[in-house]
Amino acid sequence: MAINVDKYKDSLVKAWKDVLDDKSSTDWALFGYEGQSYDLKVVSTGDGGIEELREDLSGGKIMYGFCKVLDPKTSLSKYVLINWQGEGAPPHMKGTCVNHLRHVQSLLKGAHITYNARTEEEVDEELISDKVGRSSASVYSFVDRSQVTPEPSNPVSAQYTRIIPSREINTVERDKFWADEEQKERVRQETERKKKEEEIRKLEEERINREMVEMVKRESEQIEQAPIKPARNGIGDVIGRENTVKQLSEQILQGNSHNKGNSEQSQDKGASEVIRSKGLSEQISSIEGSNPNEVHKRLSEQILNGVGEQILSNSKQKEESKGASEQTIEHTSDSVTNGKAVINGDAAVYEENGVEEIEGPGQQAQALYDYQAADETEISFEPGDIITHIDQIDAGWWQGLSPDGTYGLFPANYVQLLE
Known part of the structure; x- marks a missing residue:
């Protein structure tokens, strides 16, 4: 239900104005509802302050009081x-x-604060004055004009002194001021330069660390993608031992034929090629499923026997006929035909003059991964290289000719055969 202020509006306004009027002695007015209605009317007025107002308050009603108090900070009248x-x-x-x-x-305009109260103890002059004082933003002190003592005034001088700027400004202090400013500016610029260099250094370190992490990640991915290198099962050891025995046989032949003529050198060379062809043919044809130690022993015996026979034959030929220019040593290997040594049907052949001759590319394969030779019996290649003359001597290791002309072993799972 809305409040009704029109029924007794004249008396309400009159009591409110009496409190605001400095010439009136009324300093408070109390308003309340008429009976059980919501018609607002004047209950009482007075000039005894808040203490007198508190006596007319009723504990069972809703009432409104408008009063004048003195602000302790400004000594001015405030309305509550x-x-x-x-x-x-x-x-x-x-x-x-x-x-x-x-x-x-x-309706009751001009109030500086609104004070809520439920008991008579809360309607206290000190509490209300304290709240009024806290609401004041400034502190004023008013005194009578009669108490102000005027300062003595000197007579006005007619003499005028011209102001000279050069005298007023101290050049030493001015130069010192600008020198200090320049020093501060240099320090500031140096600080900014160091700060920028530090930021650039940090960014560079972060970039290098990031690149290192990416490089390690790429290498780890490549390692994970690359196939596992198969075991050689003694193939490289056998070929290495054969090379050692071959070198020993050549040294023996060269030592025994040091004083022979050109014809005898040709015979030694042909014998060496025969022994080499025979040794390689027997080694490669029997390497699968054989014990590497037995293969090496058998190969060494064959080569040494061939070298001994060749030395005896050369001595006998020298005694019988020194005029013979060349005598061809009969090849004992079944794989030697028409002056050429064929290794297990491979396209790689050896002529009597010791020069390796290639007939056709043979079986070819393309490299899928990069591989570097572990020793002289293996070949190196890069992804995309074509390997020719492949001989599948083992399930995990093959022999072939690399693009750089090297013939040797390589892992089979690193390449893909070409049709």
Whole structure:
């Protein structure tokens, strides 16, 4: 239910103005509702201050008080609107009258603060004055004009002194000031330069660390993708031992034929090629499924026997006929035909003059991964290289000719055969 202020508006306005008027002795006015209605009327007025106002308050009603108090900080009169809600007032009245407060504030204008109270102890002059003092933003002190002592005034001088800027400004202090400013500016620029260099260094370190991490990651991915290198099962050891025995045989032949003529050198060379062809043919044809130690022993015996026979034959030929220019040593290997040594049907052949001759590319394969030779018996290649003349001597290791002309072993799972 809305509050009604029109019924007794004249008396309400008159009591409110009496409190505001400095010439009037009235310093408070109390307003309340008429009976059970919401018609606002004047309950009482007085000039005894807050103490007198408190005596007219009723604990079972909703009332509004408008009073004048003295601000302790500014010594000026301040006006307070008291919103009284007695503890014995009906609950429905308390809830309804909460919305009436803004209408009362619009009617009783000029209040500096609104003070809420429920008991008579809360309506205390000291409490209200303290709240009024806290609401003041400034502290003023007013004194009578009669108490102000005027300062003695000197007679006005007629002499005028011209101001000279060069005398007023101290050049030493000025130069010192600008020198200090320049020093501060240099320090500031140096600090900024060091800060930028530090930022650039940090960015460079972060970039290098990031690149290192990416490089390690790429290498780890490549390692994971690359196939596992198969075991050689003694193939490289056998070929290495054969090379050692071959070199020993050549040294023996060269030592025994040091004083022979050109014809005898040709015979030694042909014998060496025969022994080499025979040794390689027997080694490669029997390497699969054989013990590497047995293969090496058998190969060494054959080569040494061939070298001994060749030395005896050369001595006998020298005694019988020194005029013979060349005598061809009969090849004992079944794989030697028409002056050439064929290794297990491979396209790689050896002529009598010791020059390796290639007939056709043979079986070819393309490299899938990069591989570097572990020793002289293996070949190296890069992804995409074509390997020719392949001999599949083992399930995990093959022999072939690399693009750089090297013939040797390589892992089979690193390449892909070409049709």
